[in-house]
Amino acid sequence: xxxxxxxxxxxxxxxxxxxxxxxxxxxxxxxxxxxxxxxxxxxxxxxxxxxxxxxxxxxxxxxxxxxxxxxxxxxxxxxxxxxxxxxxxxxxxxxxxxxxxxxxxxxxxxxxxxxxxxxxxxxxxxxxxxxxxxxxxxxxxxxxxxxxxxxxxxxxxxxxxxxxxxxxxxxxxxxxxxxxxxxxxxxxxxxxxxxxxxxxxxxxxxxxxxxxxxxxxxxxxxxxxxxxxxxxxxxxxxxxxxxxxxxxxxxxxxxxxxxxxxxxxxxxxxxxxxxxxxxxxxxxxxxxxxxxxxxxxxxxxxxxxxxxxxxxxxxxxxxxxxxxxxxxxxxxxxxxxxxxxxxxxxxxxxxxxxxxxxxxxxxxxxxxxxxxxxxxxxxxxxxxxxxxxxxxxxxxxxxxxxxxxxxxxxxxxxxxxxxxxxxxxxxxxxxxxxxxxxxxxxxxxxxxxxxxxxxxxxxx
Amino acid sequence: xxxxxxxxxxxxxxxxxxxxxxxxxxxxxxxxxxxxxxxxxxxxxxxxxxxxxxxxxxxxxxxxxxxxxxxxxxxxx
Numbered sequence: 001x002x003x004x005x006x007x008x009x010x011x012x013x014x015x016x017x018x019x020x021x022x023x024x025x026x027x028x029x030x031x032x033x034x035x036x037x038x039x040x041x042x043x044x045x046x047x048x049x050x051x052x053x054x055x056x057x058x059x060x061x062x063x064x065x066x067x068x069x070x071x072x073x074x075x076x077x078x079x080x081x082x083x084x085x086x087x088x089x090x091x092x093x094x095x096x097x098x099x100x101x102x103x104x105x106x107x108x109x110x111x112x113x114x115x116x117x118x119x120x121x122x123x124x125x126x127x128x129x130x131x132x133x134x135x136x137x138x139x140x141x142x143x144x145x146x147x148x149x150x151x152x153x154x155x156x157x158x159x160x161x162x163x164x165x166x167x168x169x170x171x172x173x174x175x176x177x178x179x180x181x182x183x184x185x186x187x188x189x190x191x192x193x194x195x196x197x198x199x200x201x202x203x204x205x206x207x208x209x210x211x212x213x214x215x216x217x218x219x220x221x222x223x224x225x226x227x228x229x230x231x232x233x234x235x236x237x238x239x240x241x242x243x244x245x246x247x248x249x250x251x252x253x254x255x256x257x258x259x260x261x262x263x264x265x266x267x268x269x270x271x272x273x274x275x276x277x278x279x280x281x282x283x284x285x286x287x288x289x290x291x292x293x294x295x296x297x298x299x300x301x302x303x304x305x306x307x308x309x310x311x312x313x314x315x316x317x318x319x320x321x322x323x324x325x326x327x328x329x330x331x332x333x334x335x336x337x338x339x340x341x342x343x344x345x346x347x348x349x350x351x352x353x354x355x356x357x358x359x360x361x362x363x364x365x366x367x368x369x370x371x372x373x374x375x376x377x378x379x380x381x382x383x384x385x386x387x388x389x390x391x392x393x394x395x396x397x398x399x400x401x402x403x404x405x406x407x408x409x410x411x412x413x414x415x416x417x418x419x420x421x422x423x424x425x426x427x428x429x430x431x432x433x434x435x436x437x438x439x440x441x442x443x444x445x446x447x448x449x450x451x452x453x454x455x456x457x458x459x460x
Numbered sequence: 461x462x463x464x465x466x467x468x469x470x471x472x473x474x475x476x477x478x479x480x481x482x483x484x485x486x487x488x489x490x491x492x493x494x495x496x497x498x499x500x501x502x503x504x505x506x507x508x509x510x511x512x513x514x515x516x517x518x519x520x521x522x523x524x525x526x527x528x529x530x531x532x533x534x535x536x537x
Contacts, residue, residue, distance in 0.1 A: 391515065392472035392480075398464045399494055399502045412462070423469055424500060431496060433469045444461060 010196050011036065012081050019083040021210045023098040031217040031270040032082065033102065040064065041075035045084065045094065049103065054091035070418055077439045113227040113259040121261055123225045126251055130263035133248025134191070135314065141175050141183065142317035151246045161197035177349035183318055184354045186361075191265055194247060202240075211236040219249065219262050220270030227259040299364045302375040304337045309364065321345050322355045337378065342385045352386035395423050398437040403430040415443055467493045467502040474498045476515070483514050 011032070014022075022028045033045060044060060064072040079085045085092050094102075140150045141164060155173060158164040163179035166172075175183075182193060195216055202212045215237045222228060230238060230252075241260055244250045251261045297315070299307040306323050309332050310316060316333055319325065322345035325335035345355060356379055363373045403409040409430045416422035416434050425432035434440060470480070477499060484491045491511050493502040503511060 391476050391519065392470045394508065395469045395471075396505060397467070397469060399467055399469075400462050400464050401494070403462045408462070424471075424496070426496065429496070431494070433496075433502065437464050441464065448461060 010199075016083050018210060020095070020097050022213060023095060023101055025214045025218070026101040027218040027221050028214055029098050029102040031220055032084075035270045036082065037078060037084075038071070038075055040068075040071050041078050044075060044079065045102075048085070048092065048094045049099065051093075054088065054093035057087070057090045057092050060092055070420065073419060073439065077442060080442065081438060111229045111232045113229045119253070121225070121227070121251070123264075126225065126261055126263045129251050130248040130265045133246065134187075134265060137194075137247065138183065139314050141179055142314060143172075143175070153243055154246050157194065157197055157201060160201055161194070180321060180348050180350055181354060183321075184350060184358050187265075188268065191247075191249070191269065195249075195269075198243065202236075207236045207239065208234075212240060215240055217270060219244075219266040220268075222262040222267055224262065224264055224267045227261055230258050230260055296363055296365050296368070298359055298362045299367060300337075300359055300374055300378060302377055304378055304381075305334065306337060307332060307334045315362075318358070321348065321350060337382065339385050339388075342382055343389055346386055346389055352382045355382055395433070395435060397421075397423060397433055397435040399431065399433050400437075400440070401429075401431045406430065411447075412440060412444065416440055465493055465502070466505060468505050468508050470501050470503060471499055477501065479515060479518055480511065483511065483518070 022032075033042065037045065043063070047060065047063065048055060061072060076085075080087075084095055084098050086095055093099075137150050137154055137158070140155070141158065155164075158179070159166055159173055161178075162176055163182050164173040164175050167174070182190060185193070199209065199212055199216075203209050211234055215233070230241065233241070241250060241252060242255060244266075245252055245255075247265070248263060249266045251263055252259070297309040298319075299309075301307075306319070308315065308319055311331055316325070316328075319333065319335070322341055323335040323337055324341040325333055327334045342352070342355065346352070356374065360373045367373050400412065403412070406427065409427065409432070413422060413425050413427075413432055416425075416432065419436075419439055421434045421436045421439070423433045423435055470477075472480070480491070480501065480503075481495070491503045491507050493504055495501050
């Protein structure tokens, strides 16, 4: 994920109190378990789940092979950061709130509407509705005219989220760098990016943040094609329905209707298949109608020529970001990828990998018949064009310095290397650069407290 | 306890680093967090885009890149 568009990892930055409130809902506890934990962490949680007494840390660690040290540290660190486990000396137990709600008592997965709807809503209808609403947003972003114009609320969301900006009041909004990289993303991350922006805006509007999150995570566990009752929702959640309708995430016939239908965009929110890379697959299976025309329409030749069998203004606008388009026929556009077209895309904040990903995930079935989907020469050249513009290699992270002793430095460096976060170090200066600092900070704290206890014991 | 400072690690040629040092000096040391060695330094994250832009401008003056590749469609790049 690139730029400022954040995904699910956003949750990790929330304070512990918020987590306690979140875990009060079984659906939330389950969604976090399913979507955010590495497999090893899931094993640890299930081990702890039905243990009434805390388990010794050493026993838990013994479950993991010694050579999988890195995975183990990663799993524990994740559990600590999400406040799922609590530690007392060397005893580990699950957060009581999380434990209680993860075990059962699942009343919060929405209440199905028992009465028959006067007009039957089919899954097909919901899919069409979701596609139409969500594509309207994408169309609006690239500035193509579409019969459905997104509501004012959606436009505010896009501008607040930095995906589009307005120069002066009342003027037409234009797309930003972040907006471009947003467009190149797969469906599921796109939906999440919008929802997380919504979450932040909700706070400004005075909506209860945990209420909003509960609702979003609950949507992920609802069943497609089933009507759910509006009456059991909180006031905040009722307000949200109107906005979610605009994004195509839920459907309601009238705003006064006492039932709502989640669309496929909602029900795939927290599913495993909605993970980063496979999202395009889940989205295209989500958009059944689109699968035929939306999937696989680009032919890329070794001579850098691009032929795209499409008449969708959205797809043409996206292609135009990195292809120099020259001809347009009723069902086909053609153009060429050149150094200039790629470098212009890079200037807009699009990476070579995003371009390559887009091309390969939308490659024409004919291209897929060969062993490698895209011509390797072109792929390499696109990467080379990007490197050409980069005169320096940059890595965002943290510089650790002012170590007390060389020994301390070397120990931390070794730990950082084992975690795979060490980027650069220089022993002579006792300086190192790491990509993530949370685990190291944790480790340093534990090491410091262990050292404080030792001298006491020695004195006694 | 050691200290952690947020920033962006830059790895580049010594020649490029010399230019970055000059930019930093001319702007009243607004960019660099820590100068590590000949090919490495850490700069402030929010200033990175600005630094890249200024570097690009200076390099444009020193290098004349051929820009006629668009005229030959059969031999791009």
